[in-house]
Amino acid sequence: MRQAPDPDRGVRSRDAILDTATELMSVHGYAATSISMVSAACSLPASSIYWHFGSKDGVYVAVLERARMSLLSALPPVTVPGADIGQRLDNFLQAVGDAFQRHPRDVKLLIALGMLQRTASAAALAELHRYRDALLAWARDSLTSVFRLHDRPEVSGQLARFALRAASGTAVARWFDPASTLDTDALRVALLALAAHHGVPLGASASEPAHGRQSSG
Amino acid sequence: MRQAPDPDRGVRSRDAILDTATELMSVHGYAATSISMVSAACSLPASSIYWHFGSKDGVYVAVLERARMSLLSALPPVTVPGADIGQRLDNFLQAVGDAFQRHPRDVKLLIALGMLQRTASAAALAELHRYRDALLAWARDSLTSVFRLHDRPEVSGQLARFALRAASGTAVARWFDPASTLDTDALRVALLALAAHHGVPLGASASEPAHGRQSSG
DNA sequence: GTCTATAACCAGATAGAC
DNA sequence: GTCTATCTGGTTATAGAC
Numbered sequence: 001m002r003q004a005p006d007p008d009r010g011v012r013s014r015d016a017i018l019d020t021a022t023e024l025m026s027v028h029g030y031a032a033t034s035i036s037m038v039s040a041a042c043s044l045p046a047s048s049i050y051w052h053f054g055s056k057d058g059v060y061v062a063v064l065e066r067a068r069m070s071l072l073s074a075l076p077p078v079t080v081p082g083a084d085i086g087q088r089l090d091n092f093l094q095a096v097g098d099a100f101q102r103h104p105r106d107v108k109l110l111i112a113l114g115m116l117q118r119t120a121s122a123a124a125l126a127e128l129h130r131y132r133d134a135l136l137a138w139a140r141d142s143l144t145s146v147f148r149l150h151d152r153p154e155v156s157g158q159l160a161r162f163a164l165r166a167a168s169g170t171a172v173a174r175w176f177d178p179a180s181t182l183d184t185d186a187l188r189v190a191l192l193a194l195a196a197h198h199g200v201p202l203g204a205s206a207s208e209p210a211h212g213r214q215s216s217g
Numbered sequence: 218m219r220q221a222p223d224p225d226r227g228v229r230s231r232d233a234i235l236d237t238a239t240e241l242m243s244v245h246g247y248a249a250t251s252i253s254m255v256s257a258a259c260s261l262p263a264s265s266i267y268w269h270f271g272s273k274d275g276v277y278v279a280v281l282e283r284a285r286m287s288l289l290s291a292l293p294p295v296t297v298p299g300a301d302i303g304q305r306l307d308n309f310l311q312a313v314g315d316a317f318q319r320h321p322r323d324v325k326l327l328i329a330l331g332m333l334q335r336t337a338s339a340a341a342l343a344e345l346h347r348y349r350d351a352l353l354a355w356a357r358d359s360l361t362s363v364f365r366l367h368d369r370p371e372v373s374g375q376l377a378r379f380a381l382r383a384a385s386g387t388a389v390a391r392w393f394d395p396a397s398t399l400d401t402d403a404l405r406v407a408l409l410a411l412a413a414h415h416g417v418p419l420g421a422s423a424s425e426p427a428h429g430r431q432s433s434g
Numbered sequence: 435g436t437c438t439a440t441a442a443c444c445a446g447a448t449a450g451a452c
Numbered sequence: 453g454t455c456t457a458t459c460t461g462g463t464t465a466t467a468g469a470c
Binding site for chain 4: 436437438439440441442443445446447448449451452
Binding site: 013029030031032111119128129132149158161162164165166167168169170171172176183186189190192193194197 | 245246247249250328336343346349375378379381382383384385386387388389390393400403406407409410411414
């Protein structure tokens with residue numbers, strides 16, 4: 001039996017390059033990751049990488065784009081289920097904590113590669129901001145649903161920024177202490193207090209979580 | 218009159234190199250900052266840089282060490298003044314916000330260069346962790362003083378981590394949107410709520426800040 | 435301590451056979 | 453689409469005059 005010509009070798013190679021580049025760039029950062037490192041790690045010649053992506057910047061844009069789609073598709077829809085604020089907030093925090101825990105490289109990429117700024121191409125910068133904006137929008141819409149803030153966009157905006165910064169700060173903490181996890185309990189208390197501070201009606205059950213998930217780091 | 222031999226030329230050159238390297242590394246990161254860039258920007262030959270610091274890694278360690286000392290010396294002593302929790306918390310938050318606003322490069326360096334991990338030398342990693350540990354210890358001691366937590370070290374530890382992560386997250390937000398500032402009002406509400414959540418007695422005046430300092434981004 | 439000059443190397447990127 | 457081979461330029465780092 002003859003060996004099949006394997007018409008998918010191209011896409012599999014492309015994926016392998018992206019996998020390797022994602023791994024290396026999330027560890028070493030963009031500048032410290034060379035094409036030769038990627039080439040050696042995925043056992044494909046450098047010229048194949050250039051054939052698929054055109055340039056190192058092209059690799060970077062593709063890596064970012066895939067990371068954004070991967071992380072966003074792991075986040076549940078913005079209409080958070082739950083009978084009351086307490087339940088919906090728990091669901092939201094669990095979704096954030098799970099995505100954060102299970103996609104460490106995606107989060108780290110967003111932050112680490114965000115440093116490029118002037119160095120990066122216009123396409124790279126655009127992709128980076130698309131990534132950030134999508135996360136912020138998801139958080140804002142979700143928190144609007146959690147706290148029923150449809151008529152208070154400035155409040156949901158502040159809560160979303162606060163949550164995103166807590167998550168970013170935890171990602172930073174994690175590369176000093178890899179055991180760090182998102183402190184969802186503290187974030188729960190803080191978001192409830194912030195909502196109350198802005199006069200958002202909370203109801204009675206909100207102040208007690210369904211079940212404790214303590215974390216440290 | 219003969220020109221003075223200027224015995225301080227060495228230290229002034231050393232400082233100029235460190236200034237330039239700090240600026241460039243906080244913008245481009247370690248890997249993307251080359252010795253030739255530093256040499257050109259400070260108008261000293263590359264060999265002078267090697268004479269002073271021995272290697273690029275040596276420059277990096279010296280930059281980090283100076284940033285740590287600079288940022289820590291800008292932070293007030295850990296015994297926070299104030300008659301009640303509300304006043305002391307305001308003083309603490311103002312100190313954090315001021316240092317954060319006035320030393321943007323120092324903060325960014327800590328975070329950005331923290332990515333190095335495997336790439337960096339042992340000396341660099343040690344200096345980096347010394348930096349982080351000092352900040353965390355300062356926050357813990359200050360919050361112990363603010364909330365009188367001398368017998369609740371686990372609570373002050375959690376509050377300090379929470380505050381440090383909020384600050385780190387804001388530093389990240391700032392390289393997407395440079396106008397971002399530390400949201401001290403939100404952090405105030407969150408810290409008070411976290412303290413209350415752990416049963417720390419707060420008194421009546423704590424829930425109202427002395428004066429609003431709203432920030433956005 | 436500072437300078438010029440340069441060694442040794444590795445980066446990003448391309449040409450062209452297959 | 454993948455390979456070998458290579459070009460060009462920048463990188464870290466050093467040698468040695470001053």
